[in-house]
Amino acid sequence: MRNTARVIVMQPVLEIYPLDGFALWPVAEIESFGYLPLSGELAPAEVGTAVMRIVGCNDIDPELDNRPPRPADPLGSFLHGLLTFDSLFAAGGMRVTDSSSGITFLPGCCNGLEDWRDWHKVVDGSGHASFGHDPDPFAERLADTVRLTVDAEQDDSPVIELSITEFRRLLDGAEHDLTNFLAIAATGCRSTCRATSPPSPPRSRAYSPCPRRPCRQSHGLTAMLRRSTDGRMPPAQSSCATR
Template sequence: MCTGRPALTDPVDCALDIAATRAGNELAAPGASPAQTREEPGSPVESRGRNREAIRAGDAEHFARDRDAARPGDIYEPDGFDLWPVAEVESFGFLPLSGELSPAEVGSAVRRIAGCNDIDPDGDRPPRPVDALGSFLHGLLTFDNLVAAGGLRVTDDSTGVTFLPGCCDGLEDWRDWHQFIDGGSLLGFGHDPVSPVAERFGDTVRLTVNAEQSGSPVIELSVAALRKLLAGAERDLADFLALAADWASRHLPGHCAPVTAALARVVDLSAPAIPPEA
């Protein structure tokens, strides 16, 4: 049996730091393969690509610093982050997104999504606010094309094989899975040295953990089963959004509506109703 669900990854990871799956149950959004998406100059795809490249450059610096400071088994905690409560997240791990997260876990998810887009404004965006909270949320609230590290993580319960999001995944692209099963033959999520790949052969989907590795573990499931997993992932994401809206009303009362709307754009779902301030 396979499971999957939405999730995000930790900041020291290659991709943005939260993942999602549901086929086993966690969902981090995969990016479209080059064959499926053509980047026109000035298009949202190109803009999102530039955004992601800037993030990768920042992640590489943090990765080197944090990896050197951490010991095996250590829990990564962002130094000095005190804008709202956050949970401890395993280093190099994923945070599954659903309606079952604790308030501190929601805080970690929002922190990571905001951090993925925390890039200095260019000429197309207004300058950062001077206050710490407004400055940190600025990218999340002003970027047209938001990104969030993660993707669809699929686990085969019968074998223990797990298909993880690659470094080119983004939670914002999770609907590419639907395009893939509706007509695509191949969907890639990364590049050397680890290249997760999804392929469709008739009514069967094969998920290769690392196409760069000979004899890589694979997961095979039917197209119908994958559709059910994606439907479950969408429910998880909707439940997470509702939870995040309630969390924002309590922890970010002055930014609740725009933060909720931004999170909804990240996962490509309609924003839930904003609860009254507590």
């Protein structure tokens, strides 16, 4: 997380929904329908909550498309979407807070954290970008200033304005936070793999699996946030019925 002199903060955040009775790995108690800021400073249980939410966003029945059927075991069933969707979705985005004015710019409905690269369009592309709806957050470049409109559908919407230099500094810091989160999330996923995998039968040394083989769960999570996205979301998630 990086602050400017005006006390403006930009953070990658994940929207948290309740998932009652979850027991596949340790998770923290986070306010439902709130936002969890992502960084390398999260406690292990908070990382577990973030991974649970990302996996849950993609927990769609494979009968709705042509993916293979779910595995029978609970962990494999829950992780099925993470491992089989080509394009993944994680409800959230970038939160920008101006503590001096009390204004907060939040991602809207259907915005995904995997679309974080869209922020670069504001200063290096089309000059504007939108981030969901209800509300309709909108960012635009006006000469040497970046204006963040909390709800573009409202004529009197609160706005946050900052220089392009400040904006780039904040975006670099948010990307740094996201990179650090990926590192600890990948470590947590590998630990979950080891803790939940059944013991393998004895094998000769010549056929022993490589201990450095990457965990598929951590690979799927890392790929989601690092790849350049085309804005697509998994089937049945383009609507906002879950909001």
